[in-house]
Amino acid sequence: MNKRAFEKHSLKKSLLGRPLFRRIVVISILLSVPILSGSAQNIVACQGKVSQALTYRDGRVMIYGSWRNDWTQICNVKTVWKDVSTEACWNWFALVNEAFSKGDDILVYYSNVPDGMTCETLPTYGSSLSPVYTRRMAAP
Amino acid sequence: MKMSGFYSYKRPIALGLSLILVSLQIQSANAGALCRGTIKEILTYDTGQVMIRPSWHSSWMQICSVETARDGVGVQTCWNWYAMASEAMSQGDNLLVYYASLDSAAGCADLPTYGASEAPRYLRREPAP
Numbered sequence: 167m168n169k170r171a172f173e174k175h176s177l178k179k180s181l182l183g184r185p186l187f188r189r190i191v192v193i194s195i196l197l198s199v200p201i202l203s204g205s206a207q208n209i210v211a212c213q214g215k216v217s218q219a220l221t222y223r224d225g226r227v228m229i230y231g232s233w234r235n236d237w238t239q240i241c242n243v244k245t246v247w248k249d250v251s252t253e254a255c256w257n258w259f260a261l262v263n264e265a266f267s268k269g270d271d272i273l274v275y276y277s278n279v280p281d282g283m284t285c286e287t288l289p290t291y292g293s294s295l296s297p298v299y300t301r302r303m304a305a306p
Numbered sequence: 307m308k309m310s311g312f313y314s315y316k317r318p319i320a321l322g323l324s325l326i327l328v329s330l331q332i333q334s335a336n337a338g339a340l341c342r343g344t345i346k347e348i349l350t351y352d353t354g355q356v357m358i359r360p361s362w363h364s365s366w367m368q369i370c371s372v373e374t375a376r377d378g379v380g381v382q383t384c385w386n387w388y389a390m391a392s393e394a395m396s397q398g399d400n401l402l403v404y405y406a407s408l409d410s411a412a413g414c415a416d417l418p419t420y421g422a423s424e425a426p427r428y429l430r431r432e433p434a435p
Contacts, residue, residue, distance in 0.1 A: 239313050251353070253381065254351065254352050257374070257385075299352065300350055301347060302348045302392075302395070
């Protein structure tokens with residue numbers, strides 16, 4: 167073993183080789199992963215009127231929200247879409263349609279919006295984000 | 307056939323006493339009360355929980371889940387309750403929700419909320435006041 171390799175070896179042995187130190191490093195890395203990944207996802211609540219609603223033959227439910235002025239998918243009544251169940255989707259479809267009928271506002275709550283993105287710039291169609299909940303607001 | 311002493315007179319008395327005790331217990335444990343008011347808002351989570359914001363409470367109350375049975379409330383019942391609450395909201399009608407744990411309607415404003423909400427016994431819709 168040459169001098170450089172020996173120094174590298176002894177450094178590794180003196181720091182990482184120690185169980186306590188190694189544990190601290192591993193725990194720090196594990197803890198930092200959700201913190202770092204979480205920082206890129208924000209909570210965004212979009213409120214407004216739904217001017218159109220549509221359902222594709224394959225079950226995708228889309229809404230045309232006043233906050234986006236484009237089509238946003240919220241779920242799929244036929245298959246689980248981005249963790250949103252079909253049961254929740256049926257319910258959202260009913261909720262959106264009733265709000266539509268009455269002219270009530272709805273609020274779509276997202277917890278997974280990337281940094282810098284707002285209600286006006288949310289991804290559309292197949293790239294849409296999955297909401298956490300859909301809420302029908304009180305009539306003004 | 308000759309009956310023994312116990313069967314002839316003690317058994318009906320014991321039965322009667324136990325019936326009185328049981329009915330007393332049921333009455334005291336399940337007084338129950340109705341919370342009456344309009345529905346201000348309604349929401350559903352991606353996991354199926356249905357919540358309402360009624361006029362008798364300042365916060366959100368979960369009534370059921372359209373995805374899984376919750377505290378004895380099946381998903382079919384939940385669909386029905388959602389439709390009833392939503393229609394009542396649309397028409398401005400009163401919704402009456404029966405809670406078994408309440409002794410009187412005075413407790414309606416202090417009922418537990420969100421995940422801790424009590425499952426209602428029944429929902430009833432009546433015309434707007």
